[in-house]
Amino acid sequence: MNTRTALAAFALTALVAPLGAIAPAHASHGGGGGVRNSGSCSKGAHWKLKAKHDDGRIEVEGEIDSNRSGQVWHWAMRHNGSVSAKGKATTHGASGSFSVQRRMSNLAGTDHFVFRAERAATGEVCRGRVSL
Numbered sequence: 001m002n003t004r005t006a007l008a009a010f011a012l013t014a015l016v017a018p019l020g021a022i023a024p025a026h027a028s029h030g031g032g033g034g035v036r037n038s039g040s041c042s043k044g045a046h047w048k049l050k051a052k053h054d055d056g057r058i059e060v061e062g063e064i065d066s067n068r069s070g071q072v073w074h075w076a077m078r079h080n081g082s083v084s085a086k087g088k089a090t091t092h093g094a095s096g097s098f099s100v101q102r103r104m105s106n107l108a109g110t111d112h113f114v115f116r117a118e119r120a121a122t123g124e125v126c127r128g129r130v131s132l
Contacts, residue, residue, distance in 0.1 A: 034132065041066075041117075041126035049115045049128035058106050062115030063099035064126055066091055075117040079104050089117075 034052025041047055045066035052059050064073055069092050076086040077100070089098040104111070110131050117126045 035130045037128050037130045039128060041124055043122060043124040045119075045124060045126055047115065047117065047126040047128045049113065049130050051111070051113055051130050051132045053106065053132070054103065056106060057103045058111055058113075058132060059101065059103050060113050060115075060130075061099055061101040062117070062128065063097060064089075064091065064117050065095055065097040066119075068096040069093060071096065071119055072121070073098065073117045073119050075100060075115065077102055077104075078114040078116075080107060080112050 034050055036048070036050040038046065038048040041064070045064055048061075048063040048065070050061050060077060060079075062075065062077060064075070071091040072088060073091070074086075074088050077084050084104055085100070085102045087100065089100060091098050100115075104113070112131045113129065115126075115128050118124065
């Protein structure tokens with residue numbers, strides 16, 4: 001092997017060898033990681049929204065905390081702009097909160113989730129977003 005061929009082989013090996021040590025990137029399907037967001041509602045309550053990969057789907061959980069038990073809220077979850085779930089919930093316990101949890105399809109690309117809740121009695125609105 002001449003010097004030029006040996007240098008070319010060495011350079012190629014130096015560039016390619018580290019790539020073999022890198023594991024392929026993939027999303028965790030076992031429930032680790034995820035994204036979270038939180039904020040204030042229009043009249044003092046607080047919202048939380050989180051999403052994480054779970055066995056090929058996405059688990060999404062929205063929570064409203066108003067510190068008052070017995071309040072009725074209407075809520076909806078949107079996935080990439082379409083309503084995927086909706087319902088009515090009542091705050092309970094000492095924390096005066098409720099949460100809803102749904103497993104959504106894991107669509108191609110980035111999934112965008114919006115959780116919105118409204119308390120009709122006062123007009124208070126909570127709205128949160130996460131992307132995964």
